[in-house]
Amino acid sequence: MPSVSPLLHTAVRNTRRVRGRVKISSARVDGLAPTAVVTAIKQAAFGRPNAEERAWIKRIELMRALLLTSPAPLEIIDFGAGTAHQFDTGAALTKNTVTKTLGAMTTSSKPPRWAYLLFRLVRELRPQSVLEMGACVGISASYEAAALELNGAGRLLTLEGADVLADRSAQTLGELNLGHRAEVRLGQFADTIEPASAELSPLGFAFIDGHHIESATFA
Ligand SMILES: C[S@@+](CC[C@H](N)C(=O)[O-])C[C@H]1O[C@@H](n2cnc3c(N)ncnc32)[C@H](O)[C@@H]1O
Incomplete structure (x- = not known):
């Protein structure tokens, strides 16, 4: 089976061109997983x-809208979204406790x-197991x-390092009746990634959305 990365490189390159949508719509590859990825991208761009x-999207977006307006204060260890000036890898990871509203975190x-x-990628690839790094409020x-x-x-x-966000994301999943499909694991990625992967x-599928520095992503 060909690897997905040449396809993604093509997609990124084409997206950078003026009309990436048109280029992606004409992308063709062989093999099950790359074909599913192309189908997901096409459907996300053009499909309905x-x-x-x-119904699910509406429920989740209603939840997002509710959370966005919440003034509830959260005292969190701010791991942030992983911008290069804020973070280093492993033990050097900066930790600041900050107070933000639930709305701001959302x-x-x-x-x-x-x-x-x-959503489309998971629908098309039909993975049996999914790992996400960075739960935040669970959207x-x-x-x-x-x-x-x-x-x-x-x-x-x-996986989520900030305890109040781990709690909140578990609550979000629970309130949407998705608790039987998804669990939140509290802890720094450095500690949780190995047991979770095992x-x-x-x-089948991973979404890395917590610590965006290249070296940390590929570690
Ligand atoms: C961009 S947010 C995730 C957003 C979420 N994926 C969404 O779209 O709904 C990143 C999250 O990763 C967590 N995070 C960042 N670095 C981390 C680390 N090294 N260990 C554990 N959690 C971390 C942050 O606390 C934050 O909640």
């Missing part, structure tokens, strides 16, 4: 979710368009878990 999918969630691409995890639910199989573990082996 079916009625069941729309703005770190993937916006609907990108969350929908994640992208909810999209992935809803896709698993619609697939009728599969399980997600999402538990999910063989890993």
